[in-house]
Amino acid sequence: MSMITNTSNLGPMILQSLAPAMLYVPTPTMNYITVCDKTSMPANGGTTMRFMRPRALTPPTVQLGNAGIDPPAQVPQRDIIDAQMAFFGTGCVINEQVILQDQEGVLAWVSERLAVAMRQAEDLILRDYIVSAASVIMAGGGGNGDNPSNLGVSDFSLVATTLDTNNAYKFMTGIEGMDRFGTGPVRSAYFMLASTELQSDFDSLVGQGFKSVWDYPSNSSALPSEVGSVFNIRILTSSEAPVARQASANSNDVYYNTVCGRQAITHINQDGYSMNLIYRDPYFSGMLAQNATLAVKFAQAQALTQDTAIRNLLCTRLSTLGGP
Amino acid sequence: MTEYSRLAKGYFTSTGAAKVINLPFQPDYVEIINYTASAAFTDHRVLSAQWDVNMGQGFAITQVKNTTYQTDSVVSNGISTFSAGLALQYGARQQVVGATKADPIVFNVTAHGYSVGDIVIFEGLYQSSTTGMPQICGIPFAITAVGDADHFTVKWNGNQSNYTALSGSPTGAYVKKVLYPYLYAPGVSYVEAITTGSTTTIVTTAPHNCVVGQEVAFRIPSAWGTTQLNSLPNVVIPGSPIYGYVVSVTDSRTVVVNINSTSYSAYNSNQPVASVSGQQFPQMVAVGDVNTGGVVISSGSALYPPPSVNGANTINGPAISGAFVNNTSQGFVIGAGVCVTDTAAVLVGANTNVIYWKAYLHDMSLPV
Numbered sequence: 001m002s003m004i005t006n007t008s009n010l011g012p013m014i015l016q017s018l019a020p021a022m023l024y025v026p027t028p029t030m031n032y033i034t035v036c037d038k039t040s041m042p043a044n045g046g047t048t049m050r051f052m053r054p055r056a057l058t059p060p061t062v063q064l065g066n067a068g069i070d071p072p073a074q075v076p077q078r079d080i081i082d083a084q085m086a087f088f089g090t091g092c093v094i095n096e097q098v099i100l101q102d103q104e105g106v107l108a109w110v111s112e113r114l115a116v117a118m119r120q121a122e123d124l125i126l127r128d129y130i131v132s133a134a135s136v137i138m139a140g141g142g143g144n145g146d147n148p149s150n151l152g153v154s155d156f157s158l159v160a161t162t163l164d165t166n167n168a169y170k171f172m173t174g175i176e177g178m179d180r181f182g183t184g185p186v187r188s189a190y191f192m193l194a195s196t197e198l199q200s201d202f203d204s205l206v207g208q209g210f211k212s213v214w215d216y217p218s219n220s221s222a223l224p225s226e227v228g229s230v231f232n233i234r235i236l237t238s239s240e241a242p243v244a245r246q247a248s249a250n251s252n253d254v255y256y257n258t259v260c261g262r263q264a265i266t267h268i269n270q271d272g273y274s275m276n277l278i279y280r281d282p283y284f285s286g287m288l289a290q291n292a293t294l295a296v297k298f299a300q301a302q303a304l305t306q307d308t309a310i311r312n313l314l315c316t317r318l319s320t321l322g323g324p
Numbered sequence: 325m326t327e328y329s330r331l332a333k334g335y336f337t338s339t340g341a342a343k344v345i346n347l348p349f350q351p352d353y354v355e356i357i358n359y360t361a362s363a364a365f366t367d368h369r370v371l372s373a374q375w376d377v378n379m380g381q382g383f384a385i386t387q388v389k390n391t392t393y394q395t396d397s398v399v400s401n402g403i404s405t406f407s408a409g410l411a412l413q414y415g416a417r418q419q420v421v422g423a424t425k426a427d428p429i430v431f432n433v434t435a436h437g438y439s440v441g442d443i444v445i446f447e448g449l450y451q452s453s454t455t456g457m458p459q460i461c462g463i464p465f466a467i468t469a470v471g472d473a474d475h476f477t478v479k480w481n482g483n484q485s486n487y488t489a490l491s492g493s494p495t496g497a498y499v500k501k502v503l504y505p506y507l508y509a510p511g512v513s514y515v516e517a518i519t520t521g522s523t524t525t526i527v528t529t530a531p532h533n534c535v536v537g538q539e540v541a542f543r544i545p546s547a548w549g550t551t552q553l554n555s556l557p558n559v560v561i562p563g564s565p566i567y568g569y570v571v572s573v574t575d576s577r578t579v580v581v582n583i584n585s586t587s588y589s590a591y592n593s594n595q596p597v598a599s600v601s602g603q604q605f606p607q608m609v610a611v612g613d614v615n616t617g618g619v620v621i622s623s624g625s626a627l628y629p630p631p632s633v634n635g636a637n638t639i640n641g642p643a644i645s646g647a648f649v650n651n652t653s654q655g656f657v658i659g660a661g662v663c664v665t666d667t668a669a670v671l672v673g674a675n676t677n678v679i680y681w682k683a684y685l686h687d688m689s690l691p692v
Contacts, residue, residue, distance in 0.1 A: 048644045056564035079539060079567065081612040082647030084631065084640060093328055125650070128411035132511035133648065135543045135609050138462075140602015147461065147600045166556055167563045244412045249461035249600055251447040251496055256412075286327055303648045307541055307611040308556060308565050 018103055028240035029225040030119060031193045032126035035171070035260055036267040037305065041085060043271035051081040051266070051305055083303035085270050088121055090114065091295025096282045099292060110294050111277060118275070118296040122267075124240065129302045130258050130265060131242050131312065137162065139315035147249040148314040151201055151257075153209035156192075156230040159259045159313050163190055164232070168261030168309035172221070172234060186216055189234040192313070193258040195241035199227055201318050202235065233259060252316040264310035266303050273299040330685035335359070338673040340660065341439055342401065346639050347655035350405040351683035352377040354656055360677040365389055368668035369677070370396075375403035378689075382659065390666040398671045401437070401661030407654045408504040415501035420449065421474075423457060423490040427481040428468060433499055438476050439660070441634075442467045443505040443530050448496030450597075455488040456497075459595045463514045463605060464502055466530045466577060479516055479577070480529065484594040507652050509533040509633040510610035515542075516577070518550050518591035523571060524583045526608055531576040531634045535646045538570040539612035540581060545604035549592040553583060555611075567611060576634060613646025656683060 002009065041049045055077040064071065092110055099106060137159055141152025170188045194202075202210050212228040213219055225236045242256040278295045285291040304310060330349045338358075354375045361369035366389060373386040384402035388394055422432040438444065443464050450456040465478035490497060513528040526532075534540065542553040555565040568581035595603060619629040619642065628642040633651040643649055658681065663669040673679050 047641050048647050050644070056561050058561055079612050080614055082615075082644040084643035084647045084649045086640060086650035086652075124410065129508045129648075129650075131411045132506075132508040133610070135512050135541075135607045136605065138602060138604050140604075145601050147458070147603050149601050166565070242412055245414070246417065246447060246498075246500075247412075247414075247445060247462060249447065249449075249458045251498060254462070301648070301650075304611065307609055 022104075022109060025113070025116070027116060027120070029236075029238040030123035030240070031225055031236045031238045032123045032130065032258075032265075033119075033267060034223070034236070035191050035193065035258075036126060036265045036302070037263045039266055039268050040272070041268055041270040041301070045270070047084055049083045049085065049268045049301055049303070051083075051303065053079045053081070053305070055079060081303050081305055083266075083268060083301040085268070085299050085301045087297065087299050088118075088125075089295060089297030090117060091278070091293055094292050094294065096290055096292065107279070107292070107294065111279075114294060114296045115277060118298055120240075122274075122298065122300060125300060126265065126267060126302055127240065127242055130304075130310070131256055133304050134258065134307070134310045134312045136256075136312045136314050139313060142315070142318065144252075144316060144318060145250070146252055146316045148254060148316055150318040151198070151205070151313075151315045153205055153230060155313060155315065156209065156233050159311050160190060160232040162311060163259065163261055163309060166308035168306065169263065170232065171262055186211065186229055186234070187232050189229060189232050190259055190261050192233045192235045193241060193260075194235055194237050195243055195255050195257075196237045196239045197243070197253075198255055198257070198315070198317065199237060201315075202227060202230075204318055205230065248316045250316075255315050255317070257313040257315060259311050259313050261306070261309035264304065264306045266305040268301040268303070270299040270301075273297075327687075329687045331682070333680070333682045335678060335680045338675060338677045338679050340670065340672065340675040342660045343658045343672055343679070344406075344636070345655045345658070345681065345683070346653045347683060348639075349685045350407060350654050351656055351685050352689060353684040353686065354403050354658075355682050356403075356658060356671075357680045358673045358677050359680055361389065361673060367391055368666055370398075370663065370669045370671050370673065373398070373403070373671060377405070381405070382661070384661070384671055386663055386669070386671065388663055388666045388669045390669070394665070396663040396665045396669065398659070398661040398663055401659035402671055403656060403658055405654075405656045408507060409652045409654070411504065411507055413503040414445075415503055417447075417498040417500045419493055420446070420490060420497035420499055421493045423449070423482070425482050425487055425489040427483040428477045428479045429457070429482040430471065430475055430477050431499065432475055434474050436474065436476055436499075438467050438470060438501065440467055440470055443502040444478070444499050445502060447498045447500075448494070449490060450496065451488055451490050451494055454597055456490055456494065456597065457482055457487045458597060458600045459486070459603065461600075464505060464530045478529070479527070481517070481593055486594050486596045504652075505530065506533060506633045507650070509631075509649055509651055510535075510538065510646070512610075513608045515544070515548075515591075515606040515608055517593070518553070518585075520550065520585035520588050520590070522584050522586060524553065524568065524581045524585040524588075525574070526579050526581060528577045528579075528608060532579055532608065532610075533633055534570050534573065534579050534610060535613070535615070536570055536573060537613050537615040538579075538610055538646045539567050539614065540570060540579075541565060541567050541609045541611045543607040543609065545606060547592070547595060547599065547604070548606045549589045550585065552588040553585065569614060610646075610648075613644065615645040617645065618642040619645055
């Protein structure tokens with residue numbers, strides 16, 4: 001018989017302790033909302049938001065002459081863009097016994113998760129809308145022989161040239177050069193929203209035009225998800241960027257890289273309905289008041305408000321690189 | 325019944341093709357009755373059927389009038405649920421056995437399982453490194469005809485000098501179905517053909533979802549000919565995009581646009597295989613509309629009908645016709661699968677059969 005009291009003959013009554021902090025939840029960066037114009041549709045404003053963009057008038061390049069006669073009048077024209085509001089929501093029904101007996105604050109972390117789910121839905125809706133609505137440019141500047149090819153610097157140049165020629169507005173002013181070793185100035189730029197899976201392809205373009213954020217003269221204006229820039233395009237990456245798996249001519253994954261200028265996409269809410277976190281006490285749930293509910297709902301519409309200022313640059317990956 | 329369960333019921337007239345039922349939830353139990361076949365006690369009909377989520381997607385238990393009343397089952401293309409909320413979702417890849425050098429192109433894919441109207445994309449359509457029809461890889465196509473279980477048709481002029489037939493199951497040649505092709509509409513469409521004239525007729529490879537009054541822009545790469553349609557450049561008012569308006573909708577893939585293209589270059593879809601890497605596609609993009617009202621009512625419709633996408637109503641409220649709309653949805657599908665024993669009995673019924681359905685989502689399901 002053992003004389004020593006140890007945990008085999010006198011174990012702790014409660015074996016576990018809950019760590020004081022929750023572990024983080026892997027969550028993609030949400031870039032699509034970043035590049036959107038934001039507007040609000042008023043309450044009692046119907047179902048559909050209408051945008052109006054005047055068309056340019058013909059510049060009067062013909063001289064009047066000396067006849068004293070006015071030239072014919074022009075009829076002003078406009079373009080109209082409509083977008084219908086849609087409503088979204090999700091929630092959880094939580095029995096009071098869970099709230100009563102669980103050791104951690106279940107209502108607190110479920111609330112936080114619902115809020116993140118709502119914001120992620122907002123971004124995914126924008127992402128998929130852009131996939132469906134914006135025209136595409138197939139990358140051809142890479143050397144993998146696929147269609148689309150992997151990204152070459154000429155693809156960035158082509159899409160930036162297209163947007164410049166379309167008179168799109170850039171988002172960012174340039175970053176002036178500084179006397180810091182290895183850095184260089186950054187041009188005023190459009191944004192490209194790309195997949196994190198392409199970061200190794202961007203790295204392979206170092207020396208050919210790609211400049212990592214750590215080579216910016218100052219990182220103060222870099223966004224958290226920014227990985228660098230190529231010519232007039234600053235690149236934001238996210239793991240939720242759209243990828244069509246095995247969809248290229250050679251059965252490789254096709255990446256949708258959204259390149260856009262200002263006002264290309266507009267996100268519309270309705271009278272502040274964009275964020276509603278709703279808690280209903282169990283009191284409201286039947287005669288025994290057993291179940292609480294936590295839910296989120298939001299209203300959102302979206303439209304391409306400047307179709308000339310957005311392109312999806314489709315590409316595959318450099319074939320010699322490994323998978324994600 | 326407890327307070328969070330969901331119940332729904334309805335009926336429809338079958339066309340013989342799979343029927344999509346949109347609901348505010350995904351059911352875990354569905355039952356259907358073929359009213360027409362039950363009343364007439366018709367041979368080789370599914371009179372009623374049940375499905376539980378625990379049976380697995382695409383399954384159904386059936387009660388059939390073969391020549392006598394009997395039980396049977398459907399093991400594929402039965403009842404299944406769906407949640408159409410994310411783009412770029414695809415069905416299984418299937419090997420392309422062959423394809424005709426013809427207009428339209430007929431593809432041979434063993435037991436493809438597709439229906440008319442399904443949207444598919446192709447990969448690797450090479451017969452050799454320099455021949456085949458890889459020029460159409462990546463373009464979404466609507467299936468326009470189903471010849472038999474192993475053949476289907478897509479509309480594209482493959483009977484041109486740069487296209488060659490496929491045969492012998494070329495390595496890497498696949499097709500797959502786009503599961504949710506119209507989550508948002510209208511959008512970008514790929515152009516199959518252009519007829520120039522005092523108005524311009526556009527044929528797209530998949531439904532365009534445009535309405536009369538839709539404002540559209542074009543992106544025609546130089547190799548495809550009719551670049552004068554492009555919204556930019558504009559030589560008269562530099563920088564100002566040129567748009568057209570849809571003046572009639574011929575069918576789901578054809579619109580007439582009010583652009584006088586009489587003097588424009590001819591459209592050319594005879595693209596060489598050698599230019600596939602980096603090949604650009606001709607596109608038509610919905611950019612707005614000039615409408616001021618919603619969808620017109622019709623016999624049996626709601627007073628304020630929702631916008632429709634590809635001929636089916638969305639689950640939204642009314643909107644201006646031609647507006648950008650969200651068409652995400654969920655619910656269940658009654659498939660056109662056949663019974664195991666009575667292979668003439670189709671789950672969704674025969675054309676004109678009236679089908680009643682009930683769908684449930686239960687609070688409690690045991691075992692958990």
